[in-house]
Amino acid sequence: MVCFCFMVDQKRKMKASKPAAGMCSRCGRGARIADMKTSTRFCLIPIYCRSWRAIVCSFCGSVLKSYR
Template identity: 70%
Template sequence: MVCFCFLVDQKRMVRRSKPVAGSCSRCGHGAKVAEMYTSTRFCYIPFYTKSWKAIVCSFCGVILKYYT
């Protein structure tokens, strides 16, 4: 009998952010441009990292638009 157990998780983190003119379409609060990165780990060892930019609401945290 063979049993496979995979532990994979993915984290999104903000490196830097700065305010931008405009507001969130959901809650109406201010937005910010954030340089983000996504880290995918397998058994606590990171094996894939991607950097990207996004416009994020500063109050509710929703991603309004992203750029690769």
């Protein structure tokens, strides 16, 4: 029996952001509305790319809510 393992990774990148009303529920700091881009790569070749909007904490970076 042969088993193959390939490298698959996913990166999130914040393209632009602006301040939003509200606070992070995890750390209590301010939140931002951000335009995000997710790239999925398989063996260093990009196979899927998607842009979406999310509310992100400006301090800890956690995604509080996403709009897909």
